[in-house]
Amino acid sequence: MTVDRTGPTVSSSSPNAFETLFSETATLRVTFSEPIRLKSAEAPMASIQVDYQEWSSRMTLSDDRLSLSTTMIQPYLLPSEGSASMSCEDITDLAGNPAQFNPYPGPRIHWSWRVPSFKSEPAFSFERTPGVREGASVAGRPALAVESGGALVVAVADSHGMTERNETDGARIVVGRLEGNVWAVLGAPFAAPGAREEATVSRPQLALGSDGHPVVAFLQRDSASAGAALHVFQWRPPAWMPLGARLNLAEDAAPYDVALAMDSEGRPVVAWSASDGVRVRRWTEGQWLALGDIQRVGTGPGSTVSTDAPALSVDGSGGIFVAWAEAESADVLAGLHVRHWNGAGWTALGERLLHDRYFPDRYRVTQPALATLPDGRPVAVWGEMHGSEYHDGMVVARWSGSAWNLEVATSWEEGLDGEKRRWPTVAVDGHGRVLTTFIGGRSSSSLYANWYPRELHRKERVRDYSGAVPTSLALDAAGHPVIAVSKGGSLSIYRPNQ
Template sequence: MTLRRHLLVFFVLLQASACIQIPELTPPAPVDGGIEVEPSVSLTWMSPEPDAYTNGPLLIRMDVAGATPEQVELLVDGAPVAQLSPPYELNFETLTLAEGRRVLTARATLGAQVFTSAERGITVDRTRPRMLVQSPASGADQVPVGTAIHVTFSEPLLKGTVTDKSVLTSSYPLNVIMNAELSDDGTSISIVPLTPIPANETMMVVVSRQVTDLAGNSVEPPQQPWTWTVPSYLLVGEPLFAGRIEESNISETFIRVDQDSHPVVAWTQDVNAHVKRWDGERWEYLGAPLSAGTNNLLWKSALQMDVEGRPLLASLEYEGPKDQIQLRRWTGTAWETLGTPLTTTLSQGRIRWMGLSSGARSPPLVAWYEDNSTQAQIVLRQWDGSQWTTTGSPLPMTKGAVNNYLGFDLDALGRPVFSFCELISGMPEVGHVMRWTGSSWADLSSGLAGLPTARAVTADGTVLVGMKALVNGAWRSLVRKWDGSTWIAVGEPLDTIFSGMDRVIASIALDSQQRPVVFASEALSSTDASMRTGQVRRWAGGLWKSVGEPLRAGTGKATWGVPSFVLPADDEPLISWTERIHPAEFTMTSVHVHRLNK
């Protein structure tokens, strides 16, 4: 065919095509290796976070990608509970769900196809966390210094809610700064003091409603406030008494320490003398309670130690018209009576007071105050290991006078030094200090200018007295020493202990460096001087330094009677004092032994 003819045919066909309709073509479905692929839907969790906790509405949010589904459902533990519409968000109320761990899934449908999201676990928790264990226990009043303060809860807490503002500590009127720290597992809070916890003050910890568990439930408040007390002194073991506390009446006690520095305590109750020793874990009786001889009544006892640290017990007994004193020594297994009973040397005489020295410096010495219708005196007898010997001549006393704070100590040579206050009817009360020189009684009372209440003699023979004296027109407690010719004040008067009254230096002891250590007490009530508090003060070479805070009775009790005070080898004070239930219809008393809380 010629070129001219070909061109003619091309133009004819081109004109014909302008009148033909060409249908739109649908793109073919995707193929994968020659296999047609169906449309798909992708479901991705945006909220909640994995392992979320909730106690109410829970934000459900899904990211839906790919083809548009016909519907999206929320399933809980495989059961549909709600529809999710674009933008596929829902504030789902979980109150309809039972508490515990639940599994969420989202399900999308597209035609006959079903698409499911990954599982997302949540925990529904509407129960408030409870305090399970508190340390110290609520109401505790014998909390040692340094006791860890923490509380354990029934479930983990949300870390961000535990702060120094949501866990509050208080001790009115003092401010105690503490840090609150949540444990790694979230189930306990430790409270770390940044300042010392005050002694004898009630501490309180309040875990506020701001503290929540992981689901946002506030901590349930305890049934009673979480309070406790750190006392200045801790009770050694349990209170001591015999029989029933309702029938217990004890007014005086003695405390000493044995060769192992274990405290030994004696008291008289129901005409029996009781002696117990602390073995480090409990109080154990030294033998059975001691009673008087046949037809006698035991009404007073005194405790000391011999040079080997064995307990010595003197007991004052009535024997018909006469009184007698028995001295016993603990052998380790039984009480051994030393010699024959001591009796009054005066015709028709009675024994009104008894004292006992230790046998640490010299053989033990027993002294007693005796009188009859015309005469009064103090008599001394010493046990030389086999019999009683006379030590010095009797110390004459004023017949009819009232003698207060009568007591004695021995110097390094075993010579007694007595001090007492004498009150004669119609005359001012006066103080006396008498010292046995080896041949006669020396009166050291001149210039004393006060009323002695306690005494001690140092290793070099210096006589110390604790006393009440008028200082600038007011009665003050102070210590004076005899320098061989005059009385010299040891430091300033002791300050008030607890804003009380009737301050008295009850006893003086010497520490391992021969420094005087005093136990002073004062009345808490102007109407009952027997209710008292006390404090230990140590001479620091230029001033009296307080050893701990004042010793106070436990909750619902009152200290009363005469305290007993001793320093073990470590110079840490031990105090024995009777306490009574207060207020109470009956006098219910027991012996309390205290050690410094440090």
């Protein structure tokens, strides 16, 4: 006969992690290795602290006698921290053996947890070969969109298999879709038809068509010495199909970077920057049609169009906004220029934009982004840089209908060294509230988000990073931010922990 002299041990407890899901904060629970018996008529009390609230709560024994649990007060705003403890003096197994525990600081069970404002989604992985899932080798900035049903769609330049890698170029474009906790790849990795094995792709942009199918714009180089060609593909299940031929002619100035949007009728609109200006095309009745002439301000030998991507947004009534950074002469650094397509031509919205406009030879605009308010007015954001030394701040500009209202959305501590990029993004929710993300931090870099949890504006640190990382922003159906970040070849996605 075997005599049981081993008491029950704790097999699991929750919440009890540094990154706890908000849904896990509703219940305090401990589960034992075997059914337990309570010496007292009542279950033990748990002492709980969540942020600055402290209270005691009676635990309840489960029907199978394996768990003790109680309901907790959930935090109103995140991030939040919590802790709890419970005496186990009156807990034994059914044979009367006392529960095992760490004797210091007494016969108690302890919990501790932290609930961040943003939670991580599952890492992007897919089957390169049947039955073997691997993570994407992301080069450069990921592109992100959210379907009306909540599924996430990302497009990345995947550098898997490349012998020589850099920060921007991949071997093929890969598009993934996350529904629930499962990633699926849409079609095979792709490049333009007839692409050589050594061809590289970069700078993907992503938008969802009126049918919900993704459209991707990207740059492709067929060799290290070749100029970039701009291509646009549309997902037509079960394959990716090109929308026309390359957009830029071989004799045109090579594209620096590209922007993509859908107009109010669901037609793709593409803009790209080059040394001679910014071009805008719209897919209309099976062909790419130019919207006006090449856009630029300066015409003299000292004028320079920024190598940053232009920015696009639509006004909801057929109009299109485009913005780009340009130094109009050798006497100034780049300012921001915004123009509106009204169906017949381009109209400038105000003059050049620069927050520190009294020092146009010291400050310059970098990485502009655009969004549109519900009433059709544009919002522009950009990083403002002091020469090439440091990023002074991120600027948010709202068009009133006749003038721009500018504000700096960063603090001094959120400045950034010049060799890093700020990666500003902007979106507007259904209430007309402006949401932004950016990289900042003088001593160490962090990803920040300006958003509205529980209808309150907050600027929060989403994650810390060792360097400035490429980011993209989209909004879900509730107007909450979804953020994609590429770092060291991997892709991370964060969304509110609610």
